[in-house]
Amino acid sequence: MEHVLQTIMHGLATYHLTPWKVVGYVGMVMFTSRWFVQLYATRKHKRVVMPLSFWVLSVCGSIMLLAYFIVGKNDSVGILSNVFPVFVSIYNLAMHLRHHRNSTTGDATV
Numbered sequence: 001m002e003h004v005l006q007t008i009m010h011g012l013a014t015y016h017l018t019p020w021k022v023v024g025y026v027g028m029v030m031f032t033s034r035w036f037v038q039l040y041a042t043r044k045h046k047r048v049v050m051p052l053s054f055w056v057l058s059v060c061g062s063i064m065l066l067a068y069f070i071v072g073k074n075d076s077v078g079i080l081s082n083v084f085p086v087f088v089s090i091y092n093l094a095m096h097l098r099h100h101r102n103s104t105t106g107d108a109t110v
Contacts, residue, residue, distance in 0.1 A: 058092070062086040
């Protein structure tokens with residue numbers, strides 16, 4: 001137990017905040033906060049809702065995390081775990097915007 005505590009204390013003492021870590025942290029906060037946005041919208045509307053801000057936070061957070069893992073960390077696990085969410089989030093954001101545009105203009109959805 002003492003060894004674990006020493007390892008943690010050493011890690012904290014030698015921690016260096018870099019600009020790329022800031023990018024990673026901000027991306028992580030954005031990507032995680034989307035669930036709080038979704039929870040708030042669902043509670044407010046009393047049904048499951050995926051608001052536009054959920055998809056915007058998903059896209060921005062995913063891109064920032066992908067940038068961090070590609071440039072800042074060069075971590076293949078992080079890259080692979082964030083490539084798919086980027087494309088899914090972009091697709092869903094586009095679908096959300098298209099549906100919103102069609103519902104406000106009265107165009108039939110295809």
